Amino acid sequence: MKKVILLGLIITFTLLLAACGSDDSETDSSGNGDSTIYTVGVDVTYPPFEFQEDGEMKGIDIDLINAIAEDQGFEIKIEAMDFSGIIPAMQAGELDIGMGGMSITEDRKDTVDFSDPYFESGLSLVVAKDNSDISSMEDLEGKTIAVKNGTTGANYANENKDAYGYEVIQVKDSTSMFQEVANENADALLEDYPVIMYAIATSDLELQVAGDKLNGDNYGISVLKGENDELLKKINDGLANLKESGKYDEIIEKYLGE
Numbered sequence: 001m002k003k004v005i006l007l008g009l010i011i012t013f014t015l016l017l018a019a020c021g022s023d024d025s026e027t028d029s030s031g032n033g034d035s036t037i038y039t040v041g042v043d044v045t046y047p048p049f050e051f052q053e054d055g056e057m058k059g060i061d062i063d064l065i066n067a068i069a070e071d072q073g074f075e076i077k078i079e080a081m082d083f084s085g086i087i088p089a090m091q092a093g094e095l096d097i098g099m100g101g102m103s104i105t106e107d108r109k110d111t112v113d114f115s116d117p118y119f120e121s122g123l124s125l126v127v128a129k130d131n132s133d134i135s136s137m138e139d140l141e142g143k144t145i146a147v148k149n150g151t152t153g154a155n156y157a158n159e160n161k162d163a164y165g166y167e168v169i170q171v172k173d174s175t176s177m178f179q180e181v182a183n184e185n186a187d188a189l190l191e192d193y194p195v196i197m198y199a200i201a202t203s204d205l206e207l208q209v210a211g212d213k214l215n216g217d218n219y220g221i222s223v224l225k226g227e228n229d230e231l232l233k234k235i236n237d238g239l240a241n242l243k244e245s246g247k248y249d250e251i252i253e254k255y256l257g258e
C-alpha cells in the first residue's frame, strides 16, 4: 500500500512540475519575458565583423548581438545579405535589427535609430601593393575607384568624384571590391580602416592603405526609426552591461588581439 501511495505522489509531483514548466513558457509569450525572435540583418561578408567559418557565422557583430540578446533575455536569428539590402529589409518589416559594421550617419538617421556607438571606424583609400603612384585622393584624376553599394565609402566617392576627376565602379560586397583592384579593373577602393587592416593582416591580398584615414565615424546597431524604442533600450542596456563586465573587451580581443 505504501508503495502505491509513494508512486501516486511521484506521479502527482511530476505532473505538477510539468505544469509549472508550461506555465513558465506561457508567461513568456504573454509578455513578462520577451519571447519574440528578433531577426538581425548583417553584411554577407565583412570580417572581422561578420564572416562564415566552418559553416558558421562568426565575428565581432555576431558575438556582440548574441551576448546582448543573452544579457537582455531575447532570442535572435541572423540573416546575412548584401549590405545595401539591410535598411530596405528593415523598412519592409523583414528585419528587426541591422548591423554589419554600420556607420552612424545623419542620412541613415532619417530611417533608423542607432544604438550607442560600439566601434570607432572611418574610411581609408586602398590601392594595389605595388602601386606607388596613388597616395591620396588628389592622385585619382582619370583613375577608377571601386566602392560597395550603399556604404559610406560609396557616398564619399560619389560626393568627391567631380572634385578629383575619377570614375566610380559600384559593386555589391567587399570581396568583389578587393577583386576589382586585384584584377586591375579599378585603381583604388574605399574601405573602412579596421576592415582593410584586418583583411591585409589575415589574407594574402596584394593591397595596401594609401595615406591617412579620410574621415572618422562610429558603428552603431540600428532598428527601424521611431517604432522600436523598447528594443533599442534593451540593446543599449545590454551593450552597457557587456562593456562593464569586460565581455565587450573579450569579444574585441578574440578577433583583433590586444
Ligand code: GLN
Pocket: 043, 046, 083, 100, 101, 102, 103, 104, 121, 148, 150, 151, 152, 153, 192
Ligand atoms: N561602415 C560602412 C557603412 O556603414 C561600411 C559598412 C559595410 O561595408 N558593411 O557604410
